[in-house]
Amino acid sequence: MTLALRNLALSITAICSACLMANEPARAQSSLVTDISSHLISVTSDFTGTELLLFGAIKYDDDDIGQGQGDVLVVVRGPEKNIIVRRKDRVAGIWINTDAVEFSRVPSFYALASNRPVEEIAPPDVLSRLRLGPSRLRFRANEPANVSLPFEEAIVRQKSREDLYSDQTAAVYFLGDTLFRTTIAIPANVPVGDYIAEFYLFKDGELMSAQSSPLFIKKSGLGRTIFDFAYDYPALYGIAAIIVALFAGWLASAVFRKD
Secondary structure (H helix, E strand, O other), X not given: OHHHHHHHHHHHHHHHHHHHHHHOOOOOOOEEEEEEOOOEEEEOOXXXXXXXXXXXXXXXXXXXXXXXXXXXXXXXXXXXXXXXXEEEXXXXXXXXXXXXXXXXXXXXXXXXXXXXXXXXXXXXXXXXXXXXXXXXXXXXXXXXXXXXXXXXXXXXXXXXXOOOEEEEOOOOEEXXXXXXXXXXXXOOOOOOEXXXXXXXXXXXXXXXXXXXXXXXXXXXXXXXXXXXXXXXXHHHHHHHHHHHHHHHHXXXXXXXXXX
């Protein structure tokens, strides 16, 4: 899985570079050198969240020296899951589920940080094409776009309330003309799985360079053992849970029994 994510990261970089070369083949381009503080976040039973440090440097070509530092956007996203969104309506005085739309490949977590508002960095069509920002995410649905759009907006609202979707303006800080850094808050309720960190360099509204790095959030310790057992052997896990519950009930009755 690590090799697959690294291949994906290289593919994203190659695609972005190819697009740049196709648009301006004769112009030298600035590039990014990036990394993250940790490629593995361990989730234990006492995990209360953490902060991920993302940093890098802009490598300027001779033609770009003295022409401004550009703008940097950083995105952390993943893992993708299928979600069914239901709408509740009041029918005969009772709130019941009515319409439902199923979406596929919905990021469980999405965080964006930029050095200034993204609307000032690139044109709307570029931001939409790259899906930069929670409001610009588009999910695959089994319904027409005019029907599914309110349900998409409901996903973004709910994920934002849970601190799983965020858009941080003025959160990328430049240290001099080339170095930059930012932090992304990883909440305690973050889903485990495979993530990817993406770095974008814009200048005068144009995408100049892109880099990406894999990130893994995994359960560890006793929680990891129980999680793997429940996932690999759901029937046995259910039986074990019932036995533990019965034993706990018997033990409580024996301790607090009145003679």
